[in-house]
Amino acid sequence: MPQIANLADSDAIENEMPWEDRDLAQTMYQFLSATATKFGSRKAISYQITSGPKDKAETLTWSELFAKTMQTANLFRSLGVGENDVVAYLLPNANETVFTLYGGMIAGIVNPINPLLESEQIASILRETNAKVLVTLKAFPKTDVAQKAAKAVEMAPNVKHVIEVDLLRYLAPPKKWIAGIIRPKNPVNHKAKVLNFSKEIARQNTTLDFADSQGDRVAAYFHTGGTTGMPKVAQHLYSGMIYNGWLGGTLLFDETDNVICPLPLFHVFAVHVILMASIASGAHVVFPTPAGYRGEGVFDNFWKLVERHKITFIITVPTAIAALMQRPIDADVSSLKTAFSGSAPLPVELFNRFEKSTGVSLVEGYGLTEATCLVSLNPVFGEKKIGSVGIPFPYTDVRILDCDDAGKVRKECAPDEVGEICISNPGVYTGNTYTEADKNTGLFADGTHLRTGDLGRIDPDGYLWITGRAKDLIIRGGHNIDPAEIEEALAGHEAVAFVGAIGQPDSFSGELPCAYVELIDGASVTIEELKAFTKKHIQERAANPKYIEILDELPKTAVGKVFKPELRKSAITRVYNEALVEKGLAAEVVLVIDSKNRGLVAQLKKTGDVDEAAVKKCLGEYTRPWEWAE
Numbered sequence: 001m002p003q004i005a006n007l008a009d010s011d012a013i014e015n016e017m018p019w020e021d022r023d024l025a026q027t028m029y030q031f032l033s034a035t036a037t038k039f040g041s042r043k044a045i046s047y048q049i050t051s052g053p054k055d056k057a058e059t060l061t062w063s064e065l066f067a068k069t070m071q072t073a074n075l076f077r078s079l080g081v082g083e084n085d086v087v088a089y090l091l092p093n094a095n096e097t098v099f100t101l102y103g104g105m106i107a108g109i110v111n112p113i114n115p116l117l118e119s120e121q122i123a124s125i126l127r128e129t130n131a132k133v134l135v136t137l138k139a140f141p142k143t144d145v146a147q148k149a150a151k152a153v154e155m156a157p158n159v160k161h162v163i164e165v166d167l168l169r170y171l172a173p174p175k176k177w178i179a180g181i182i183r184p185k186n187p188v189n190h191k192a193k194v195l196n197f198s199k200e201i202a203r204q205n206t207t208l209d210f211a212d213s214q215g216d217r218v219a220a221y222f223h224t225g226g227t228t229g230m231p232k233v234a235q236h237l238y239s240g241m242i243y244n245g246w247l248g249g250t251l252l253f254d255e256t257d258n259v260i261c262p263l264p265l266f267h268v269f270a271v272h273v274i275l276m277a278s279i280a281s282g283a284h285v286v287f288p289t290p291a292g293y294r295g296e297g298v299f300d301n302f303w304k305l306v307e308r309h310k311i312t313f314i315i316t317v318p319t320a321i322a323a324l325m326q327r328p329i330d331a332d333v334s335s336l337k338t339a340f341s342g343s344a345p346l347p348v349e350l351f352n353r354f355e356k357s358t359g360v361s362l363v364e365g366y367g368l369t370e371a372t373c374l375v376s377l378n379p380v381f382g383e384k385k386i387g388s389v390g391i392p393f394p395y396t397d398v399r400i401l402d403c404d405d406a407g408k409v410r411k412e413c414a415p416d417e418v419g420e421i422c423i424s425n426p427g428v429y430t431g432n433t434y435t436e437a438d439k440n441t442g443l444f445a446d447g448t449h450l451r452t453g454d455l456g457r458i459d460p461d462g463y464l465w466i467t468g469r470a471k472d473l474i475i476r477g478g479h480n481i482d483p484a485e486i487e488e489a490l491a492g493h494e495a496v497a498f499v500g501a502i503g504q505p506d507s508f509s510g511e512l513p514c515a516y517v518e519l520i521d522g523a524s525v526t527i528e529e530l531k532a533f534t535k536k537h538i539q540e541r542a543a544n545p546k547y548i549e550i551l552d553e554l555p556k557t558a559v560g561k562v563f564k565p566e567l568r569k570s571a572i573t574r575v576y577n578e579a580l581v582e583k584g585l586a587a588e589v590v591l592v593i594d595s596k597n598r599g600l601v602a603q604l605k606k607t608g609d610v611d612e613a614a615v616k617k618c619l620g621e622y623t624r625p626w627e628w629a630e
Helices: 007-014 028-039 062-078 095-107 119-129 145-154 175-182 197-202 238-251 268-281 298-309 318-324 348-358 483-491 527-537 564-582 612-619
Strands: 043-048 058-061 086-090 109-112 133-137 161-165 193-196 218-223 233-237 258-260 284-288 313-316 338-341 361-367 374-377 397-403 409-412 419-424 449-458 464-469 474-476 479-481 496-506 510-519 547-551 587-595 599-606 626-628
Touching (some): 028 062, 028 095, 028 238, 028 268, 043 062, 043 095, 062 095, 062 197, 086 095, 095 109, 095 133, 095 218, 095 268, 109 119, 119 145, 119 218, 119 233, 133 145, 161 197, 193 197, 218 238, 238 374, 268 284, 268 313, 284 298, 298 318, 313 318, 318 338, 318 348, 318 496, 348 361, 397 449, 464 483, 474 496, 474 510, 483 496, 483 510, 483 527, 496 564, 510 564, 527 547, 564 587, 564 612
Parallel strands (some): 043 284, 086 109, 086 133, 109 218, 133 161, 161 193, 258 284, 258 313, 313 338, 338 361, 599 626
Antiparallel strands (some): 218 233, 361 374, 397 409, 397 419, 419 449, 449 464, 474 479, 496 510, 587 599
């Protein structure tokens, strides 16, 4: 296995031959078939529905996984799914989720959907992708996925078949009996035909009944939005997914590795970084509980699960690392070699605490849905610059550019100069990143490099540093403030676990810096103390937050990123309501919505007789729009 210690090592692998000359699979069927042939009797995936270190786990070999995938692909094709048709799934983690993922890619286009979304958002994604089939849960205790799916399908008449996965089969008596008794009623208020997943695939052949695709094509849709009801859908090619797999199989692990992946199978981190790399390498992947890290007892049992499965490689995110570091390492974790953290920047102190406590090398990486996923990684065998996201992978070209709205490059930034991170690699579907053509306008720098929307710099050694989001810039009276400066300063306080800095509306400056903070469990600190801390550690006076609020928990995405749209909505609500109260106006903000054309819009209701002209004048002092709620 090649060892990358620096940028020169990465370049050396790339210089061996052009990407197109590498002898790699062209389709998902070819990719999976080769692994099943080579590693047929080795473990491929394991899943346990409960987190106990001695609880029942279901393990499939590569031969068994291949057979189940073929049955699933045959089922989808029998339901009329062709190469251009979509199979969506709304599922927690389970072995059936993996069958659906692979089978959907072989028969048609697979569309994973976040089951934490509300029905309206799920329906909007189903309509956007024109899904023919939805694979989801049969009603099950302690989850409302089935209920949300049924409601969503009512609003998405394009879905013709709903295929239900019953998690009851994973439980052993007496839990199985109890769950069967208390199972909620399965709601069906739509016109789609409902089928049982296990029964239907059992009727199918274990070899492919139809001709495989002739070559590269779009085989997956991943939504990058959905929480506002207006998703952007990224298109992923076989070639991009196989590139991500090749990277993992070439640089990270081989068939002897056991990888624990408590991340959701609707996200590119789990799907492309882990499952594609497991196909490329023959590694064994373990999925603990339907909800992964969110599952009951997972953090408490995590180290014992590592011992049980002889885990060599951990996939994690900063929020999970913070939770794990608040628990004792109460098991033999000597099998561990590496932990890979992604999705959000990792605070330096948390990085140091993890490596000191576990003795395991922790590496940070960078990727994004629009690029299929992987872009860069701190070298496993070389210098890890804490806070950076490492060096670009082979065949990935990263440029730091200043572009206009149309994507025309105004200049290329010098080393250590901050600009927009723009990338080109086999995972970028140039010109066609999103299903909606209009969303691709201006998305590519000079037509070649995907504009990520992330701000960053490349240091003289070739390491990439992310400094913030271009759209996250706080603009105070025309002065640009990078929220990362505020977040890094507050994250240095010993009581602080996570920070989200945004610009809150201001009638004078347009925006003022504002910070929301989540504390470490058991820690205590006052707002005044945090403000004094920022004054000491933020050099730029204009960047000092004018408002700080401590929350029990910051809103986060399923993979641990601080979800800033919710913080912005909270700030708009607070600032506008304070202004209305100050003016003595009988109105209040009841909701902030995300409009496709106007961005965040405050919706008001009247709480008494009110002068509408006075409200218009009051809120007209701010740049963010508002309207009366219906």
